[in-house]
Amino acid sequence: MTALWTSNEIARATGGTEHGRFEADGVTFDSREVTAGDLFIAMPGTVHDGHQFIAKAIAAGAAGLVVSEPVDHPHVLVDDTARALEALGRAARERTQATVIGVTGSVGKTSTKEALFAALERWRPGRVHRSVKSYNNHTGVPLSLARMPREAEFAVLETGMSNKGEIAALTRMVRPNVALVTAIAPAHIETLGSEQAIADAKAEIFEGLEPDGIAIVPNDTPHRDRLVRAARRHADRIITFGSGDADVHALHAVRSDNGGSLITAELLESHVTFTISQRGEHWVSNSLAVLAAVEAVGGDIGLAGLALADLGGLKGRGERHILRIDGGEAVLIDESYNANPASMAATLASLGSETGARRRIAVLGPMRELGARSAELHAGLAPDIARAKVDELVLVGEEMDVLESALGQQVHVTRASNADDAAEAVERLLRPGDAVLVKASNSVGLARVIERLIREIAECSTS
Secondary structure, three states: OOOOEEHHHHHHHHOOEEEOOOEEOEEEOOHHHOOOOEEEEOOOOOOOOHHHHHHHHHHOOOOEEEEOOOOOOOEEEOOOHHHHHHHHHHHHHHHOOOEEEEEEOOOOHHHHHHHHHHHHHHHOOOOEEEOOOOOOOOOHHHHHHHOOOOOOOEEEEEOOOOOOOHHHHHHHHHOOOEEEEOOOOOOOHHHHOOHHHHHHHHHHHHHHOOOOOEEEEEOOOOOHHHHHHHHHOOOOEEEEEEOOOOOEEEEEEEEOOOOOEEEEEEOOOOEEEEEEOOOOHHHHHHHHHHHHHHHHOOOOHHHHHHHHHHOOOEOOEEEEEEEEEOOEEEEEEEEOOOOOHHHHHHHHHHHHOOOOOOEEEEEEOOOOOOHHHHHHHHHOOHHHHHHOOOOEEEEEOHHHHHHHHHHOOOOEEEEEOOHHHHHHHHHHHOOOOEEEEEEOOHHHOOHHHHHHHHHHHHEEEEO
8 A cells, every 4th residue: 555655745745854764654743643654743832842752753653753853763854843734734635636525613513524424434435534533723634634545535624713714724725625514603702703703704614615616504594695605705506404495404304213313305316314313403404414515526325324324422422321320221421522502502402302311410511712692691501401301400610600590490400610520419310210411611621520420330331
């Protein structure tokens, strides 16, 4: 198999100087991730400089290095390793023949990216590349590009932002053939000021579209027309997904036996009936976005439906764990990765649909980056909690004070100051038959609640 990068190619792409020939089969800037044959890029950092970890990278099997100071190992010497990573990403995009799909949105972008990867991989196994985790920023995007195999036929790359102009810069690097916006919600409203500004920032993804590019836009948002207008300036075609008059929409969507949905969708040129195991209307929307993208690139819709049916829960984004307790079982729903008002509402609605649960317990932490509207938006979760018929509510952190006040006596509330306190509260509350939802912004650290409950209560299976 041809190497991912040769030292000569790296030097030409970055404008660096080759010192010792080598071939690399992978790329990373995290010494903890280095495996045999990788290229290690010694990136500058706010706390540690990557050059401090060169010995560790070499010991782990790195084939070569990109550095800004000479070392006694095969390397490419550059002036700036961060700029070198960007240059390597651009070179990867320049050489690839893959159809590139860019994904962004306020909510659902990582889940949709993973589902789209699964749908395309089912059709073209081993020929689809994607960004891993949530590598969607100024370092994650070029790294994901630099990792793209030469033989890739499709690439699904996520782009994110916290400020205006960030997606514009990233999309010009990604140069998508298809640009997909999942949804618009008041995430990052602290820096952008309004949902309209958030929609404009997400619409920057269309600016990088290749000639004959396709824009895929959510129909179920008050900002649809704003997104469509932005797309028209750059896209050859625009496809909408969602409900109503969307190009790709569900003719029928009913709850399936496993708690997910059975969906019959009408596409531009076909119909498909499929199931998804993920719960909630937001996942119906995600699946329609996936089908719109698969059809846009000429993929196999039937195989996409099968892939969606087989898609398991994603860590931090709906993964479900079955806990054995007191001779019975409880369901633990991991939504700990991120949170904003739209995703909070969607996952609470999903908790409310757990009809087999004897009780519903919600462990909720703050939603970050909401700026001046933070108190209003946190208090605004009260109706969603009431509709979900939550029996026990664990609120983490002082930012949730306003929500407790808004709820009044509607639900019994337990307060926790941190993740460990929250886990202890759940352990005291938990009974057989309970369904437990854990959700907050990632920086709150409620993933520790999931880890502790699994470790201490003992998981018997994962779905």
